[in-house]
Amino acid sequence: MAAPARGRQVRRPGRTLLLFLAGVVAMFALVGFIDLEDGGGHGTWQPRLGLDLQGGTRITLQAESSGGDVTAANLSQARDIIDQRVNATGVSEAEVTTQGGNQIVIEIPGQERGDIVDQVGRTAQLQFRLVWQQQVASTGQALDDAAAQQAQATVDAADWSALSLDQLIAGETQTPAALPAEYQDAVAALQQQAQAFVCSPGELSVVDTPDEPIVTCDPKTGEVMVLSPAVIGGSHVKDANAAIPQNTAQWVVDIELDGEGSDTFDTVTEALTPAQGRFAVVLDGEVITAPTSNAHITNGKAQISGSFTQETAVDLANQLKYGALPLTFVVNGVSVEGPTLAGSQLQAGLIAGAIGMALVLVYGLFYYRGLGLVVVASLGVAAAITYGLVLLLGQAMGFTLTLPGIAGLIVAIGITADSFIVLFERIRDEVRDGKSLRLAVEAGWERARSTILAADAVSFLAAFILFIFAIGVVRGFAFALGLTTLVDILVVFFFTKPLMSVLARTKFFGQGHQLSGLDAAHLGIEGRKVTEFATAKGGRS
């Protein structure tokens, strides 16, 4: 719009056009090339479809702020753990992502697996504890409420965090009576709890406080134990695997602890091994295994053996490995879409897109006649670029096209067409103002350019912010809208405008043929041809 630009406006529009088209071709070549590289599981020229278009399961878990600090780091750690848990259930190709700052989304394309939700979202707390007292003979008579409360209060009253690791170990190797005198009341209370403990599988509701001793049992064997405060937290487990060692026929579970866990384990096994002491692995207050320490482990690599079957060994390994989530999650949504529904959604999206595009093209041709062809060509190019980008982004960063995404693309047809309309109207304004057509194209562009940029900037901002703050499928919509806004700018600058400049030099458009949409009658100017300047200026002052 500014005057100084006038000097550099009539350059070689033909060359710009060719370069632009070459760029588009290059992009498609890149799409083909990338696919050759990775061997491509899905069809190269088909976009990756979202769950709503191909069927599948989507599970949304939301972190509860009461269950710990919801930070990006915590969420990302939880995401990793859940990802592993999902894989452990045997579901392949699942995608686990974080979204909206407090949610984790599990997407399983093509499979209807709503059933895994309870397994993967569970916030299990895994702890390693020392066995202070084993095989407690339980009376099976639960304490009455008042007595249970008093016993728990006594346990809570003691300052367990003041005990050193060695003191905790002494509690096992020399019985809890070896603990300092001020703990003896609490120890008595623990014993009282243990004798009254009822071990009923599936109904255990032990409050698993990591820094206090607890009384619990192994539901598989029914053995009741008094356990020390946690010595190693589940997050120190680096790896755990079920395996059958060479020359044996028994399944075992290999575990590997990280540095800190490994140091503690070193001390613990050193002290326990001579006495054939045990430690317990407790998950959510339930003893999942309580092996005897058979060797002094210095490198943090231990092996748990016992009468494992393959199934129980794998289960234990998974529990050890993926035991603790740093956050508590609630199930926010589980959607399972079958392939028929997904197919009809895809079909509906495509039909709507085709009809929408056709209507806009027909209207463009009807109103702008010859210029309508420019609309057709520009929208065609915009559609091709958008499609190419969807393919490219699908391959490069896993962008999937969802139903709202398709809706976004369809809505964008109107916004893209509007850029052409703004340009055409500006050009016509300039002609009405008395300029010859060729000059009007350039002058109209100068004015239209900033309008288009400003309007597209607002539209892009809207899409961008929607993308940042939206959750769920809305993001697909926002992404599509933002993408097409950028494509729109590209097309207007490097395709539509140069095309107009080229066309203005042709006889059909430049001379204002009556079907060109630029003829005098159509523009509503009188008394001169569009190739001429007006002698007196029109209505503008």
Add this chain to the structure above:
Amino acid sequence: MGRLSSFGQHLYTGRVSFDFVGRRLLWYAISAVLVLGSAAGLGVNGLERGIDFKGGVEFTAQVSDASSASVDRLREAVIDTGLDAASSPVVNTSGDSAIRVQTSALTQDETSQVADALASAGATEVSQNLVGPSWGAEVAKKAATGLVVFLVIVVLFIWAYFREWRMSVAAMVALAHDLVITVGIYAWSGFEVTPATVTGLLTILGYSLYDTVVVFDKVRENTRGITASTSRLYAEQANLAVNQTLVRSINTSITALLPVGALLIVGVGVLGSGPLKDLALALFVGMAVGTYSSIFIATPIAVQLKERDPAIREHTAKVLKRRAKELETPDAVAPATARPVATSAAAGRRQPQRSSRQQRRGR
């Protein structure tokens, strides 16, 4: 179309002019009625919240023939599961080969139970959507945050682009206007509000502002250096801008509404109710209101604010004085020039020579 083009030409030169700016009180009144009506609708009816905002489970069962008979059959099947939460399901057809069943919150096991019941009652495929009670609230919360951030950034953007806070304010008023009326239409019509509707609403924000920016850009162009001239008023130039962009506004609205309309019709026709319909409906309503507001609300407000600017007020007074003087010379046409400066001069007062030319040409 030729007629619309020369109509466009007439609009451009000002030969045909609609007094958008001058009759602003009329537009304000119309909008005030609409806004109040919307607020009343919201108060009286409230919004019909979809399952995403209430929590529950929605099943979509594919059947060979979605009829009232199959609806009844599936309803019975769901009730026969004996689950409390599924004792009064909402069942209706969705398109011609799917039936939608909504129940209250179920556990995953209960969900499978209902899905099995549907399958044994003749559904060939059962899709489920289990929504936790906090999901909708979460969507709404995020949307609200996004809305606030968006508004702040856009106010700054428009202010920076036009170097004019008044235009920011006017655009925001138009935006609020669009949102309230769209929400009001939802309240009165009882259309379901789902996350897709919220998306649609947020998109309207972008669209409404997009439209306003295009009109404002022309206003700015027309009023550049206006204080140096004594022949035109700010209000007149702004009104001319709206008229000049009117053809564009009409064309843009048509091209924007065509695809959205296609989305709406196909969404309802093929899928029945669902995200496609919700989104398209919100967009359709919002875009229509948005076009109205950028012409009838945004520009008049911008002009009204601008006229309080001392420089413009002074300029307006100067122009009016000059016109009054001209009118004292022989063939005076109109009386209206003696208006006090404080009330703004309406844009539609055409200059004498222009209106006489118009008469000469017989329109």
